[in-house]
Amino acid sequence: MSPCLENYKGAFLFPFHHQRISNIIFINFMTKTDTTENLSTKIFIKNWSIYRKIIAYDNMSHLSGYSKLKQIIIDEMGKPFSFVDLACGDAYYSSKILIETNARKYTGLDISEQALSLATENFKGSQIEAEFIKADFIDFPEYIDSEADVIWVGFSVHHLDRDEKLEFMRNIGEVLANGGIFMLYEPILLEGEDLKQYYIRFKRTFDEYWKGLDPEESDYLLEHVRETEKPETREGWIALGKEAGFSTAEKVFSERTGLYEIFKYK
Numbered sequence: 001m002s003p004c005l006e007n008y009k010g011a012f013l014f015p016f017h018h019q020r021i022s023n024i025i026f027i028n029f030m031t032k033t034d035t036t037e038n039l040s041t042k043i044f045i046k047n048w049s050i051y052r053k054i055i056a057y058d059n060m061s062h063l064s065g066y067s068k069l070k071q072i073i074i075d076e077m078g079k080p081f082s083f084v085d086l087a088c089g090d091a092y093y094s095s096k097i098l099i100e101t102n103a104r105k106y107t108g109l110d111i112s113e114q115a116l117s118l119a120t121e122n123f124k125g126s127q128i129e130a131e132f133i134k135a136d137f138i139d140f141p142e143y144i145d146s147e148a149d150v151i152w153v154g155f156s157v158h159h160l161d162r163d164e165k166l167e168f169m170r171n172i173g174e175v176l177a178n179g180g181i182f183m184l185y186e187p188i189l190l191e192g193e194d195l196k197q198y199y200i201r202f203k204r205t206f207d208e209y210w211k212g213l214d215p216e217e218s219d220y221l222l223e224h225v226r227e228t229e230k231p232e233t234r235e236g237w238i239a240l241g242k243e244a245g246f247s248t249a250e251k252v253f254s255e256r257t258g259l260y261e262i263f264k265y266k
């Protein structure tokens, strides 16, 4: 790759960092002047420690959701495969489940430098070839250069508007290998529920199930949910997949609180 690259918004040229450490490669496509940070990303960029606690206390059912992901991969991917993890965060659970599968190559893409730095640690010494890209996940087609066997997005697509979700899913269809699988783990709206009612249900679930956050962290998290989350109904997530051109689209998992579900598209 050349030491310079056209800016992904097409505006100017800038240098990027490209580092290799044993099985790991890290590519930074962002400039210091990038202004992609907004309310939906702020919580992760500034405060990864809040999300670390959320994972540690299993508030968002990472444990059961990622076990389901592992099971699907084992059942459906007979041969060594490539796995693309969009908005990968610190890849804590991805790294844990993939070592128990036939994964050959892992690509993690995220906007948060802090999360990516933890993610590289989680793959150090692994047999899996791992590549990390610092970029906006909406722009992923510019960075994923070969056909991907499995594409996974955990808890991130619900920040997009419906037309952006649709375009994003159409783009996924373009880079997915023949026989590949695309999966999402996302919050769902109930039928007839609006975003205000969703937030009230989220807050009820938060009060009942969530643990480990102090009052300031809780306020920060609740503001993030209230101001930035735009989930679809179960049927809505399925309809988006069909509209995007996938021949099958189905819900394959619901976690204990009823907030989050996994959808599988082929």
Ligand SMILES: C[S@@+](CC[C@H](N)C(=O)[O-])C[C@H]1O[C@@H](n2cnc3c(N)ncnc32)[C@H](O)[C@@H]1O
Residues within 6 Å of the ligand: 040, 041, 044, 045, 051, 086, 087, 088, 089, 090, 091, 109, 110, 111, 112, 115, 135, 136, 137, 138, 153, 154, 155, 156
């Ligand atoms: C809720 S966390 C999910 C992390 C991981 N996928 C998981 O299952 O736990 C959302 C992640 O999306 C990242 N993110 C938010 N906006 C992004 C964007 N526009 N492009 C890339 N990553 C983004 C955050 O940095 C954070 O790591």
